[in-house]
Amino acid sequence: MTLVSPVAAPLSSSESSPFLAHNYHPLPVTLVDGLGSWVTDVEGRRYLDLLSGYSALNFGHRHPALVAAAHAQLDRLTLTSRAFDHDLLVPFAEALAGLVGPLVAGPPMVLPMNTGAEAVETAIKAARKWGYEVKGVPDGRATIIVADGNFHGRTTTIVSFSTDEDARRGFGPYTPGFRIQPYGDAAALAAAIDETTVAVLLEPIQGEQGVVVPPPSYLPAVREACTAADVLLICDEIQSGLGRTGTTLASELWGVRPDLVTLGKALGGGILPVSAVVGRADVLGVLTAGTHGSTFGGNPLACAVGLAVIDLLSDGSLQASAAALGAAWGERLDGFVADGLLASVRRAGLWAGLDVVGPVAPAPWTGPVDGRDLCERLLAVGVLAKDTHGATIRLAPPLTITPQDLDLATDRLEGALRHP
Known part of the structure; x- marks a missing residue:
């Protein structure tokens, strides 16, 4: 048997691998670590995760209670x-x-x-x-x-x-x-x-x-x-x-x-x-x-x-926190619509769909032209999000995100909308 030496994975995207089926079109970032609302890539850059694994990470990355439960059961x-x-x-x-x-x-x-x-x-x-x-x-x-x-x-x-x-x-x-x-x-x-x-x-x-x-x-x-x-x-x-x-x-x-x-x-x-x-x-x-x-x-x-x-x-505190944080967050997102930075926003709790203004905006428009463009701009300023159906992105922060981190992410969103 001939053994093949492992080759370091490319830092850009899994799409460059000839051994992995290309049924996804990921953003060009390779993550290696995560804790709470934050993740880190192979080059040490940190990002606020506003996708939360399509809501699979409602409690953030490596929540201590969940990790402890898994560790304890792995030994049994x-x-x-x-x-x-x-x-x-x-x-x-x-x-x-x-x-x-x-x-x-x-x-x-x-x-x-x-x-x-x-x-x-x-x-x-x-x-x-x-x-x-x-x-x-x-x-x-x-x-x-x-x-x-x-x-x-x-x-x-x-x-x-x-x-x-x-x-x-x-x-x-x-x-x-x-x-x-x-x-x-x-x-x-x-x-x-x-x-x-x-x-x-x-x-x-x-x-x-x-x-x-x-x-x-x-x-x-x-x-x-x-x-x-x-x-x-x-x-x-x-x-x-x-x-x-x-x-x-x-x-x-x-x-x-x-x-x-x-x-x-x-x-x-x-x-x-x-x-x-x-x-x-x-x-x-x-x-x-x-x-x-x-x-x-x-x-x-x-x-x-x-x-x-x-x-x-079980005690409803996370649900209540998501409702309260979502209400305040929603006011800022609605403000982006009022300012002409977004075409529309739909939201419930800590969940939002944002429609970009795109090429229908009056010239000179320097904002994102579609959802993918906005996600790439957010990636550049340290925020992870996912586009869907062309002109839309979804945001789903962890329910455990702090108000300060949510504000920081929203500030970065505003910057990505206002500047090329």
Whole structure:
């Protein structure tokens, strides 16, 4: 066997490696260390992380309580598979049901998985099986209503009902059984429900689309339509849940209780993938032994970290802090719109979608021309963010960010908007 000497990775981008699939277009920065809201690159430069791993890092990098939980469990037991029980599985389910259960319709049950997409797939399977076995929909005819602009993951089934051609094109044949309706139009959604409809699957706030917040009446009207037709309301809270919007779930902002909730990202504390479906026991109860499973779902390490995450959220202080910080932050962001530096801002808690003014601005415009340009300008001044859909960037600071660091990041944002 010939051994190949390791070669130092290029400092610019993973895109230059011939050994790594190029399914991402990252910013040209290579990170090696992180703590709290700050990360450091290979050349020692420090950045404020305002992406937070798409909300997977709601508690910042290497939160001490989460790292301690992971370290302690690594010395005990990491995996059993679900062929055997372990001592943290039921405590994790009970704790998550205690946190989220009061926010869903009916007595709660928890089904642990790994990734967000797996949680969504699990909810789809449970809804279909419930539709056949409980509601009485003829076998093979179940339909689920979804919204345009949705993002629920990138599995074959999920991209089948995506309206993002980059995510969808080239991956057919597509899974049938989904009806796409305009996001924010409750009347159109209600009109699409018929005797084959088993569920409505929605993001309460569309994250990947650019933190798109629906009209205030939308989610309550959807809940009413689902209840009237005996249809399940499934809320995808993988990005919006666990404190991001200043509440434990974004659906709380409108007083809505879904039948099923999908959780992920922040549930693993930025340490490992952890996801779950939480919701009505009579719905998740249709999944019996052999009908659904996961080797790693609910593993001991995941449960240990997940329990620590739930503990951080249990007293509501992080949610309250996110709401308060977000309100003050939002005033500054709205001011950038008033000053003509941004076209528009959408926000909820510590989560914001910013639309750049771009080339439609009156000359001479020296600000960013699109979302990628703004992210590159922010990178140059020590702030990490991510663009989406051309003219938009998303900001999701850690819920643990200090007011001083949030002000500093916003100052740097203003500088990137005002100067080339």
